[in-house]
């Protein structure tokens with residue numbers, strides 16, 4: 001048991017090929033946070049219900065807290081730490097700063113990732129489009145009104 | 158109060174290595190207190206933002222300001238820092254004037270320097286502060302700097318740049334060499350006790366290189382890697398043999414919320430007394446009972462803590478709102494001298510009151526003491542937080558009024574609730590340890606501590622029980638009800654959320670029944686000009702809103718937090734759709750928080766309070782049965798999401814010459830009232846029990 005289950009996997013994270021030796025069933029978020037020390041991706045539920053753990057996989061938002069790391073071999077993963085490599089990502093970040101679109105900030109990384117994916121897909125979303133894209137994400141501090149403002153501003157800029 | 162205990166300037170502001178360091182005992186829980194304190198120091202001393210920092214809040218270093226709660230931070234810490242900075246400004250001016258000439262007021266402070274305009278006398282402020290006497294006292298009468306401009310300051314929020322990059326360090330992100338992860342293995346419910354851990358389960362842990370901590374029915378799994386610990390703790394909870402006893406009581410909590418066993422207190426002006434309870438109103442014209450079920454704080458990130466036990470000293474990192482009382486309670490629980498326990502605050506996820514933070518800190522301590530010299534990071538799971546955090550108590554409020562024409566002549570309010578004071582505060586009979594969850598399960602159990610009535614003014618369940626309206630004859634009674642099903646404690650607003658919901662629903666009912674406009678009816682019961690201005694401003698805004706459509710309604714509500722802090726009026730427009738679901742369209746907040754320190758932070762707090770209260774109003778409800786708490790995740794305990802957020806406008810009435818008032822808990826109460834009143838406006842149903850789920854709206858429609 002234990003050690004015999006470990007495998008070595010290669011993952012493309014933020015444009016870098018990284019190797020990790022892990023139990024293949026470990027949910028991706030634990031590998032990102034604990035092995036690669038990319039602590040920006042948060043864990044809120046581990047049940048795909050809150051959005052805190054969102055990352056981009058091949059450009060689309062994916063919750064990383066349930067699916068096993070082995071499912072991500074060969075795919076390109078972008079975490080909050082790498083989101084500014086994309087022009088949309090850095091625009092979203094700047095707009096979140098301008099509009100103070102966070103309170104405690106625990107939900108913020110997931111929201112920035114989701115908003116980046118939205119704007120890459122739909123450069124001028126309306127309020128309903130934004131709401132739809134962000135509904136998988138919870139914010140318990142009630143930063144929602146400022147997040148709407150920030151995403152709208154990022155779309156315009 | 159903060160200044161009385163810490164009278165020296167150096168207790169609040171020091172200068173070191175070219176930085177101004179603001180010291181505080183209040184912790185930043187997402188309410189932007191650190192941004193506000195930096196803004197205050199910046200305004201008073203002209204030092205640029207990037208040269209001001211907040212010292213880490215640590216029990217052996219920072220001023221003990223007790224709890225960060227009750228919207229008190231700006232009035233306590235903010236006031237202290239402002240006086241300290243203003244004293245420094247006056248001292249520097251006086252000294253330089255006597256040495257180089259000019260009148261003290263002529264010396265200006267800007268861009269980090271103090272200078273005498275028209276001369277080349279110019280000195281760096283931080284260096285001058287570094288060289289001041291360490292024991293100089295704060296002048297408590299020092300006035301804040303006059304504001305040269307009209308618009309209140311909007312400083313950039315501290316930490317936001319890191320947050321959007323994922324670089325803001327939460328306690329969950331700690332990662333130090335040699336650190337192990339820990340997870341508590343929970344029983345099915347609070348009355349269950351451990352019969353035993355099966356040998357097969359022990360063998361499985363050992364094979365995975367994991368350790369088990371055992372102290373009575375307190376169990377925790379600990380090991381070097383996080384995922385195996387998380388995974389195996391969950392499996393072990395199911396594998397263990399638990400004695401479940403009689404299970405959780407299934408009685409309807411609302412029938413228990415009555416006066417038969419309660420400790421009752423007359424509370425004139427929301428100040429409980431031991432005097433006799435006045436008789437109820439005779440033949441009141443209006444009566445109503447309002448209720449709220451148990452609700453969660455529901456932090457997005459579950460509680461966490463780090464602990465290390467080395468050389469007889471226990472060092473903890475915690476996101477508790479009260480690291481000083483927590484330290485005493487942990488030291489007492491473990492039989493340690495107070496100075497052998499050090500707690501440093503680190504940010505957690507937004508908490509809105511007493512969550513699992515304190516319990517997690519103590520659990521981490523128990524694990525750390527079993528593994529000396531090893532840093533232990535203990536995190537709660539989502540299910541832990543949903544099932545085991547102390548809930549906001551279920552409450553009931555019974556109101557009665559006598560009216561004459563369009564005015565209320567007599568008013569009675571009785572509130573029924575369990576305690577809002579579950580925090581581990583030291584007290585007689587080991588009250589502090591008795592409030593730490595793990596102590597109930599240890600080999601030698603401690604607690605639970607029975608609730609003691611909170612006799613403070615506008616404290617606990619009777620916060621805002623006294624309507625802010627001018628009514629001559631008021632009868633106010635608090636009922637502390639014992640033996641209720643769940644552990645409860647402080648959640649944002651304490652009793653004020655439900656009391657304001659009740660009073661503002663009642664005001665609406667009486668206004669409508671007497672044919673009065675709801676805003677005009679409130680105005681006719683308000684003497685305070687600042688309150689009236691807030692309502693009049695809202696009224697003016699509403700006159701520009703477009704006409705209502707079918708099944709759409711508007712509601713307003715007003716309150717002044719603790720009848721002494723921020724005044725807030727809220728308007729809500731919503732629809733009740735065919736599925737009996739509430740859809741929120743728009744909201745307006747008008748607030749007077751005195752002199753504004755940080756307009757953006759204040760707006761964010763007011764908006765955030767509105768959104769959280771909307772979530773309470775529409776969704777939030779703890780459910781349980783004999784086998785345990787059944788609301789264990791965000792599916793079984795739904796909350797508001799982006800698809801039902803109204804467009805919110807916030808209007809601030811700045812009062813540059815008045816004192817700054819706490820605002821963190823000012824908007825939820827009026828929001829609850831405004832939503833209930835808007836539902837009535839939309840579909841003619843008066844909902845009196847929170848939350849207003851589709852099922853409860855359908856039920857109300859049938860009756």
Ligand code: FES
Pocket residue numbers: 042043044045046047048049050051052053054063064065066
């Ligand atoms: S942590 Fe993945 S969705 Fe909540």
Ligand code: FES
Pocket residue numbers: 102103104105106107108138139140141142143187457506507
């Ligand atoms: S800002 Fe705290 S959870 Fe969103």
